[in-house]
Amino acid sequence: MTSWIRFRQPQGHIGFGVLADGNIEEFEGDMFGSATASGKQWKLNDVELLSPCLPSKVVALWNNFHALSQRLGKAAPSHPLFLIKPPMSVIGPGEPIRRPKGYSGKIAYEGELGIVIGKRCTNVAPEEADGYIFGYTCINDVTAVDLLNEDPNFAQWCRSKGFDTFSCIGPAIEQDFDWRNANVITRLDDVERQNYPLADMIFTPAEQVSMISHDMTLMPGDVIACGTSVGVGSIKDGSTVIVSIDGIGALPNQLAVARQLEPAA
Incomplete structure (x- = not known):
């Protein structure tokens, strides 16, 4: 390995x-x-x-697992549903997740598999896509939940998920990884909250790379977060989330204790 x-x-x-x-x-x-x-x-x-890589962007999928799709009562999509997270959101194992200044609402974890792109990738055919995957890693895709639907006119996916420190990636990029026989396990303060098989993905890693590469160019070091399944929950200040995938490793990050909010001007 x-x-x-x-x-x-x-x-x-x-x-x-x-x-x-x-x-x-x-x-x-x-x-x-x-x-x-x-x-x-x-x-x-x-x-x-x-963080094992410095992506120019993190492409984060939604509704990419059959179990979660059924739980939500949503039809399986015909194309990956995704948002873009900025490079400033990326941190590595052990680094603290920081609560956005002035935000006191709910913050959620999502344990996920990450695909790391190995070479420039544009309009790639599905049967060629595996050749553009450098390896795989663990991701905690963090969300400021209360901001997502703060404005009823526009769902703020990028804002709620794009804050600094909201893309935890690591501990390593594993090149010899069989995703079909692995589970994502997420623990919150040593209590298991997620344990789901990657074989339940709606779009395989090769399909994700191919289809997304027809929407935008993927660059070496870019990361596709494959989406999460059931068991997403909230993190309290001071709590630690550990996302682990057998064959890759464990990714621990703590939500830092919030500083006292500044009084309104």
Whole structure:
């Protein structure tokens, strides 16, 4: 299994490499291009893990699991339903989720599988799409729920999901991953809240990449969040969410305790 990570060394050095048996073999160059081993090695316990990639965008799907579609009473879509999350929303494992300033409403977690794009991808045929997938990772797609329908004239998907720190990604990008035989498990303060099979996806990863690439160009490092299934819930300040997928790893993030709201001017 090949697990790619990004990391920060205590002296501030940021690098990337392959994780094996608790050690990191550092690489140089471009993770998605001409990466070569640098000869340096680091102990995993001696570094801080970062988001394993720096996407130009996160494409986040909605209603992509049969179980959730049935629970919601929605028909399965004929094309992936998605929104775009900005790169500033991305954080890595262990980094705090920050409550938006002035927002005291409900914040929700969504444990998901993430597809990481490996090369520029435009108008790709379904049978060729697997060749554009670099690997897979875990995602917590965070939502400021009360903002979604704040204005009855316009559903604010991008605003409610696009705040800084609202796309938790990691801990690694796994290249040798069989999504058909894996489950997404989400735990909130050590209580299991989600446990669903990825085989229940409406659109497979290859279908997602192909169809979305006909809507927009996907770039190396971009991430498609495959959508979530049943069990979505809210996070209280100070609570920790851990999204784990066997074969990829565990992604922990805590909702930071909110600062006292500033008085209105």
